[in-house]
Amino acid sequence: MKRLLILTHLLLLGCSGANDDAVIDFEVETPRPFGYVIGDEIPERIILETRPGVILNTASLPAKGPVNRWLNLNAMHIRQSGQRYEIDLRYQVFYAPLSVRTLTLPGFDLHFGSGDSAFSKPVPPWRFTMSPLRDLAVKGAESGATLRPDSPPPQLDTRQTLTLIVAGSGASLLAAATLGFLYGYFPALRRRTLFKQALKRLARLPEKDMASALHTVHDALNRLNRKPLYQHQLAGFYQAHPEHRRVDSQLNWFFNYSNHYFFSRNVSATALDREKLIALCKACRQIERGSR
Amino acid sequence: MMTDAELIQWRANALRFEQQINQCVLGLQTAVRQIVIAVFARGHVLLEGQVGVGKTTLLRAVAQGLGGNFERIEGTIDLMPADLIYYTYLDENGRPRVDPGPLLKQGERLSTFFFNEINRARPQVHSLLLRAMAERSVNAFNRDYAMPHFQVFADRNRVEKEETFELPAAAKDRFMMEIRIDRPDDDALLDQLMFDPRFHDTDRLIAGVESGGMAYERLNDLAETVQNKIQTSPKLRQYALDLWKATQNPGQYSIQLADVDMNQLLLSGASPRGMSYLIRAAKIRAWLEGRDYVLPEDIQAVFAVCTQHRLFINPVYGYRKEQLVPQLAAAILQQVAAP
DSSP: OHHHHHHHHHHHHHHOOOGGGGEEEEEEEOOOSSOBOTTOEEEEEEEEEEOTTOEEEGGGSOOSEEEETTEEEEEEEEEEETTEEEEEEEEEEOOOOSSOEEEEEOOEEEEEEETTEEEEEEEOOEEEEEOOSSOSSOOOGGGOOSOOOOOOOOOOOOHHHHHHHHHHHHHHHHHHHHHHHHHTOOGGGGGGSHHHHHHHHHHHSOTTOHHHHHHHHHHHHHHHHTSOOOGGGHHHHHHHOGGGGGGHHHHHHHHHHHHHHHHSSSOOOOHHHHHHHHHHHHHHHHHHHTOO | OOOHHHHHHHHHHHHHHHHHHHHHSSSOHHHHHHHHHHHHHTOEEEEEEOTTSSHHHHHHHHHHHHOSEEEEEEOOTTOOHHHHHEEEEEOTTSOEEEEEOHHHHTGGGEEEEEEETGGGSOHHHHHHHHHHHHHSEEEETTEEEEOTTOEEEEEEESSOOTTOOOOOHHHHHHEEEEEEEOOOOOHHHHHHHHHOGGGTOHHHHHHTSOOSSSOGGGHHHHHHHHHHHSBOOHHHHHHHHHHHHHHHOGGGGTOOOTTOOHHHHEEEOOOHHHHHHHHHHHHHHHHHTTOSBOOHHHHHHHHHHHHGGGOEEOGGGGGGHHHHHHHHHHHHHHHOOOO
């Protein structure tokens, strides 16, 4: 019996605890303890869980507003989930240290109540270091200004866009120039429009004026050849302008006809001759445009 | 005047004559055609070329083909005009005698006179020759000797300049053509010339040319007939006139040569006689080609040989004469259009 009494007493002693034991879990989360400058905000989170029936006395939490001359409590949020509390504190420091300095967020006591009993749990102070915004010693003007202007905002990289614009414009110009060249719009490139001009001139000439018509075609051929072209020089002409070999028979007819017309006697021009002349000119025009 | 049928027959003879000469000398077709033209145009010919290119062989072949009497003389520095007319010697009886020289020996039958190395003869000799060429007659022994079929072929080589006398402009102008003979550059021809024994004996080679096929005494008549029969249109006359003007003032026809002030280039252009020769030669070419009218290509074919020796270059450009004169003739043809 005596043993039983002793055991019971021991069990009661073991089951009974201090007031502090009303808080099952208690944790303070603090950020990095260094590198703060004036105006920085420092968040602190307190996580705790109480036994059922134990209530946190929120009046024991620090009030928003100045804590001391260099510290301000900007915000405080409490989130309660059953017996679990998450308390977020947001301090802002206004201390202006001249060199790196260790400061302390002050600790405080959390008060709990359970029925008539009350107890407290201390939140420990937290130490951190602050750095000055700039050196104490102000440099002289002769040694270079410490203060410097803001760096300009970075430019957008437009090189690729510009390259594309230039390439696109170049390609458009090239296409337009090629088209103009093929249509013979360039006065400086008359050699590509020799037979175009000859056809125009032929169209304006009276039908009976065979001499001028022949002259027109001779002139176009001479200008293409860069010197007067005669029938016996056709082989050399084809070497320089092989594409005209396709109209060899027409060219030979033309030179034979022209020789007879200008240098022989009693040659009269007919409408058929004129048609053949225009056909030759049109064939040469097609070669000139590259469409034949 | 000859009939059309005779003209056709003569043309066939002329082409055969040309063919035979071409068999005798290789690689000189252009020069042979030009000589044939000169023969039928009754013009004197000056040949120019390097040594051993066949000038003498060519002329001997022409003389053989033409028939008639042939005389030749070698130009030397001590040759005097009298040496062409007579020569003196002691006969077998020891008595002095005077016999006719090369120009007179054949009398009226002289058809071909070959003056070898003409630029070695003195200007006095050139002067006598000049009259003989122009008038086809010589005054000797107090009377005129006519040589109606007389045709001169002279040659000169371009290699040697020592002890030579440049032909005066007036003498040059008497020649219808100055034909340049270049050595053939075709390997097959050169091989044939070197290794074919036919070309080693020149006398036998020339003897192969048919002689007497051409009645040389009728050549003057033939030439006259051809000149009358072959027509030139107004357009062609204009073309020839433009060519002539271009030889006088090439700058006006936009003719440019590299590094040459065209206004300073020429001392004198082609003469009227030269242009007359040009058309005569062009007509013969048209006839040989079987046409009765002249085409620009006929004129172009003979333009250089009829004109180049009539273009006299300013001494400033004298050192480039050999190069500039052919360039100018070619540039004229390339710049002046016919129709």
